[in-house]
Amino acid sequence: xxxxxxxxxxxxxxxxxxxxxxxxxxxxxxxxxxxxxxxxxxxxxxxxxxxxxxxxxxxxxxxxxxxxxxxxxxxxxxxxxxxxxxxxxxxx
Numbered sequence: 001x002x003x004x005x006x007x008x009x010x011x012x013x014x015x016x017x018x019x020x021x022x023x024x025x026x027x028x029x030x031x032x033x034x035x036x037x038x039x040x041x042x043x044x045x046x047x048x049x050x051x052x053x054x055x056x057x058x059x060x061x062x063x064x065x066x067x068x069x070x071x072x073x074x075x076x077x078x079x080x081x082x083x084x085x086x087x088x089x090x091x092x
Contacts, residue, residue: 001077001081002021004020004022005020006019009031011031011033012033012035012036014035016031016032018031019031021078028066028071029052030064030074031063031065032060032062032078033060033062034059036060037060038056038057038061039056042054052066052071053071055075055079059084062079064078
């Protein structure tokens with residue numbers, strides 16, 4: 001999956017990885033929230049003008065913004081690519 005944008009963004013008092021990945025349906029935004037406590041199964045949301053899915057991760061959660069079926073496949077691909085062996089406070 002092609003990452004066309006990657007930056008550190010401040011979110012809820014933490015600097016988080018903010019990625020934009022390219023899919024066959026266009027760009028999809030992914031935020032890696034290592035400090036969030038999310039359990040259970042992925043949950044869709046539609047609030048504040050944003051739509052997407054919150055996906056539990058080995059450390060925290062992913063937020064994938066999008067409206068089509070690619071959201072779940074993007075989440076699965078990004079989760080598979082993340083290295084959760086690095087310390088939580090290390091530079092990503």
